[in-house]
Amino acid sequence: MLGELKRLGRETMVYGLSTVVGRLLNFLLLPLYTHCLSPADYGVVATVFTYIGLCNVLYSHGMDFAFMRFSRNTAGIVDDTGDFSTPFWSLLTTSLFFSGLIHLSAGPLAALALVPPELADIIRYSAWIMALDALALVPFAELRLTHKPAAYAGIKVANIVLNISLNYVFLVHMSMGVRGVFLASLLTATATFVMIAPVLWLRLKPRFDRELLPQLMRFALPLVPAGLASMMVQVVDRPILQHLTNDATVGIYQANYRLGIFMMMVVNMFDAAWRPFFIQHAAEPGHRDVFARVLTYFTVGAAFLFLAVTFFIPDFAAFKLPHGKTLIHPAYWGGLSIVPVVTLGYLFNGIYVNFLAPVTLAKRTDLVAYATGAGAAINVACNLFLIPRWGLMGAALATLFAYIAMAVALFIMGRCVYPLTYEYRRLGHAGACLVLSVFAFWTWGRPIAPFQHVLLRLGLLASYPALLLATGFFNAEELSELKAVLRRPGKNLAD
Numbered sequence: 001m002l003g004e005l006k007r008l009g010r011e012t013m014v015y016g017l018s019t020v021v022g023r024l025l026n027f028l029l030l031p032l033y034t035h036c037l038s039p040a041d042y043g044v045v046a047t048v049f050t051y052i053g054l055c056n057v058l059y060s061h062g063m064d065f066a067f068m069r070f071s072r073n074t075a076g077i078v079d080d081t082g083d084f085s086t087p088f089w090s091l092l093t094t095s096l097f098f099s100g101l102i103h104l105s106a107g108p109l110a111a112l113a114l115v116p117p118e119l120a121d122i123i124r125y126s127a128w129i130m131a132l133d134a135l136a137l138v139p140f141a142e143l144r145l146t147h148k149p150a151a152y153a154g155i156k157v158a159n160i161v162l163n164i165s166l167n168y169v170f171l172v173h174m175s176m177g178v179r180g181v182f183l184a185s186l187l188t189a190t191a192t193f194v195m196i197a198p199v200l201w202l203r204l205k206p207r208f209d210r211e212l213l214p215q216l217m218r219f220a221l222p223l224v225p226a227g228l229a230s231m232m233v234q235v236v237d238r239p240i241l242q243h244l245t246n247d248a249t250v251g252i253y254q255a256n257y258r259l260g261i262f263m264m265m266v267v268n269m270f271d272a273a274w275r276p277f278f279i280q281h282a283a284e285p286g287h288r289d290v291f292a293r294v295l296t297y298f299t300v301g302a303a304f305l306f307l308a309v310t311f312f313i314p315d316f317a318a319f320k321l322p323h324g325k326t327l328i329h330p331a332y333w334g335g336l337s338i339v340p341v342v343t344l345g346y347l348f349n350g351i352y353v354n355f356l357a358p359v360t361l362a363k364r365t366d367l368v369a370y371a372t373g374a375g376a377a378i379n380v381a382c383n384l385f386l387i388p389r390w391g392l393m394g395a396a397l398a399t400l401f402a403y404i405a406m407a408v409a410l411f412i413m414g415r416c417v418y419p420l421t422y423e424y425r426r427l428g429h430a431g432a433c434l435v436l437s438v439f440a441f442w443t444w445g446r447p448i449a450p451f452q453h454v455l456l457r458l459g460l461l462a463s464y465p466a467l468l469l470a471t472g473f474f475n476a477e478e479l480s481e482l483k484a485v486l487r488r489p490g491k492n493l494a495d
Contacts, residue, residue: 023265025160029167030258031321033181034329036171041178042251043242044115044122048182050238051113052126057227059095059130062220063087064137068145069219070212084203086212088138095131102127114242125182132189139199155195163188226369229376233402236376237395240383245391253392255328256335256342259317262309263302263346270298271353278357292422295354299427300468302347303434307464310340311441311457318450338396345400352407358414367413375406426473433467 033042067087102109106123110116115123143152166187170180242250274294281287313336317328352371359367379402386394414420437460445457468474474482 021157023261023268025157025164027258027261028164030255031325031327031329032164032167032171034255034332035325037177037181037251039248039251039255039331040246042254043247043249044119044178044251045181046250046254047113047238047242047247048115048122048126050235052130053231053235054228055098055130056133057224057231059098059134060091060137060227061094062223062227063091063216064141065223066216066220067138068141070216083209083212084138084142085205085207086209087216088135088200088204089208090213090216091134091138095134099127099131102130113239114247119178122178122182125179125186129182129185129189132186132193136189136193136196139196139203142199142203155192158195159188159192162191226372229369229372232376233372233379233399233406236379237383237398240380241387241392241395244384244387249392252332252335253338253395255332256338256392257396259313259328259336259339260309260342260346263305263343263350266302266305267346267350267353270350274353275356275360278361282361288420291354291357291420295351296423296426296430298350298354299347300430300473302350303430304461304464306340306343306347307434307437307441307461309343310438311445311461313339314447314450315454335392338392341393341396341400345396345403348400348403348407352403352410355407355410355414358418358420359410362414362417364413364417367410367417371406371409371413374409375402378402378405429471429473430468433464433471433473436467437461437464 070083103124106120110120110123163184166184170176170184238250241253278291317333317336319327321327359365379398382398382401383395386398441460445453445460447453
């Protein structure tokens, strides 16, 4: 069992590498935004990008997945029936229609989104950002189908590097503020489309298969509600927070929410490796025990990361950059208290990802839509109830409750269609050690200022695995493996 689990760990690192690089590069925008934009301006940026995220689901309406499902290229057959061209022309038509409508209605839409009238141009920029992103979906799917990961990852990373560079030029050297952020995104989307254009040159034909389109739509459109619900769980708190408070509050919330990137990256990396892992091992004897053990190990590892973020996030925000600036501008530090809550929410999102195995193996992926819909409904309701009372913290708690609800809902439904017996005693054991570590930090180690009690906090962080060891969490096989891992560095040095 341990050999299979170690393989999963290696695959998580391999599959997640491009995701990690992209996320880390994108994270570089956070210090830039907090130092170049006021909280109110950053709030406008966050809110409009939230609407872009929701609209992107409608722009794509699952057409890229439908293309991958129906493409003849999966069998190595050259497109002579319009299987590439039809979804692309369909997306082109809908994207031009939606973006043209948004462009012409920029003024009223800006007022509806509470964007200052003088910034109505960013609505027009957003319209064409969404159109260009939608038009790149099918070519990117083609790269995945034809097993060209280097080209796919290369364009994605180049996209992020260009976006960061343009943001730096527009914000630092040209002082364009909010407009600079959206102009950088528009130019980046244009450049990405140009980079992906060779795929269109090779595959796009002047034909449209009217018989194929209804098949694509029947497959794609049911994905839209689940996609919208999933996106709502992630971003709906920003516009609600804006309507109930102000742009500055949204800006502070967004900056600190993004500090949850560490847990988010771990969950994304795990997700990329977990899905093929459980599908490939489902027919093997004892696979249910393996899947249960995966949840235990994931929870322990994610709990340790949660403690690290909780204990040291003030020091991370106050880390000195060149020229004496801090990583996050002090104007945003008022929201640091939400970072542990957001990180804990991503932890439960990772548990939810674990629970995808039973419903997927039972071929009941429709249950995922129900779980996601429940999470979206709880997120909206909790935001409306908690934000007027607790502000930023209310929005963060709403996200945490949504992820917990999704995990619980999928767990209950999964038990009905494909029962797995998880290691409940060990999970409770790990949870109790986590609570003790948090209690000790809150009682003795919580710093009043950054870089205070650092050694004590390091000791409290180490107390979590120490508690697990001291209280008999690990079995004999696991302890033997841990000792072997600890001995390896010494052997390497001796060699």
